[in-house]
Amino acid sequence: MSNRIAFLGCGSMNEAILGGLLAAGTDPSDIVATVRRAERADELAQRHGVMAIAGEEEPDNNKLASKGSSMVILGVKPVGILDLAREISPALGKDTIVVSVAAAVSIAQLEAALPDGQPVIRTMPNTPARLGRGVISVSPGTHCTPEQLEKAKKALAGAGTVVQIPEEQVDALSAISGSGPAYAFYLAEAMAAAGVELGLDEELSVMLARETVAGAGFMLAEPGANPSALRIAVTSPNGTTERAIAAFDDGGIPKIIADGARAAAARAAEITKQLG
Ligand SMILES: NC(=O)C1=CN([C@@H]2O[C@H](COP(=O)(O)OP(=O)(O)OC[C@H]3O[C@@H](n4cnc5c(N)ncnc54)[C@H](O)[C@@H]3O)[C@@H](O)[C@H]2O)C=CC1
Numbered sequence: 144m145s146n147r148i149a150f151l152g153c154g155s156m157n158e159a160i161l162g163g164l165l166a167a168g169t170d171p172s173d174i175v176a177t178v179r180r181a182e183r184a185d186e187l188a189q190r191h192g193v194m195a196i197a198g199e200e201e202p203d204n205n206k207l208a209s210k211g212s213s214m215v216i217l218g219v220k221p222v223g224i225l226d227l228a229r230e231i232s233p234a235l236g237k238d239t240i241v242v243s244v245a246a247a248v249s250i251a252q253l254e255a256a257l258p259d260g261q262p263v264i265r266t267m268p269n270t271p272a273r274l275g276r277g278v279i280s281v282s283p284g285t286h287c288t289p290e291q292l293e294k295a296k297k298a299l300a301g302a303g304t305v306v307q308i309p310e311e312q313v314d315a316l317s318a319i320s321g322s323g324p325a326y327a328f329y330l331a332e333a334m335a336a337a338g339v340e341l342g343l344d345e346e347l348s349v350m351l352a353r354e355t356v357a358g359a360g361f362m363l364a365e366p367g368a369n370p371s372a373l374r375i376a377v378t379s380p381n382g383t384t385e386r387a388i389a390a391f392d393d394g395g396i397p398k399i400i401a402d403g404a405r406a407a408a409a410r411a412a413e414i415t416k417q418l419g
């Protein structure tokens with residue numbers, strides 16, 4: 144079997160993983176992507192130099208891309224993923240590793256939609272994968288051999304840090320790292336709005352917020368970085384930052400963040416139930 148990876152449904156998440164893999168040296172000719180619209184397929188082909196097949200031009204696009212691929216990465220919304228799994232089932236080789244990036248879709252639900260014995264890996268990635276700075280959890284299914292798991296981990300490592308977790312922890316992990324980039328962007332949005340309120344031009348304020356959150360992110364990415372130590376290094380005793388952090392604490396920000404993460408995890412459990 145080839146080393147080809149098929150990205151079935153290539154929107155925000157799958158394109159980010161695809162970009163990370165290419166940046167890490169995967170040959171574009173070892174990648175095929177499927178999408179619905181021809182315009183999007185052209186965009187992916189031009190941006191990444193990969194083959195992209197649109198469903199509106201080739202209704203069998205998902206089966207064609209799956210056939211002969213050693214790994215298929217299902218990247219559609221949770222509500223469509225089991226239909227997609229059933230659709231590609233006739234085209235899968237018995238060793239084709241089926242990877243799902245979908246929130247809330249369980250291994251049991253995926254396995255039930257696929258041929259008996261199909262190797263499955265449930266993952267939870269995040270969009271910094273595009274820069275090779277994602278976090279990707281992997282949880283192997285019933286029929287995934289240790290060799291198949293290693294192969295998938297090696298491939299996905301191009302998109303970031305791969306961590307193996309029991310499936311029971313996926314919703315919690317998703318509430319931190321899966322959704323987490325949005326929390327950081329939300330912080331940047333709130334900081335930009337606060338700057339405008341303090342009288343800064345909007346353009347300047349947006350730039351300050353963006354560069355500051357990005358710069359802090361780079362510091363966090365240094366080996367051994369500790370978020371508390373980095374925060375304390377900015378916070379002079381009796382200085383300005385101390386006042387800001389005290390206001391955040393008074394406003395209950397840590398609890399609000401914990402509430403948000405709990406709500407995200409609870410929503411995942413709710414979707415799992417709805418999918419039956
Ligand atoms: N966006 C994110 O940060 C993260 C998303 N995920 C998961 O990734 C999955 C996709 O989410 P997004 O990328 O955000 O959504 P998206 O809407 O950007 O991407 C989905 C893509 O699949 C295409 N598509 C839908 N049905 C198709 C079909 N039958 N055949 C071919 N293409 C099809 C759509 O046209 C679209 O381009 C979801 O299951 C989500 O839970 C997981 C972690 C993070």
Ligand SMILES: O=C(O)[C@@H]1CCC=N1
Binds near residue numbers: 246317321322
């Ligand atoms: O919002 C969502 O449902 C997906 C899963 C984690 C990040 N985005």
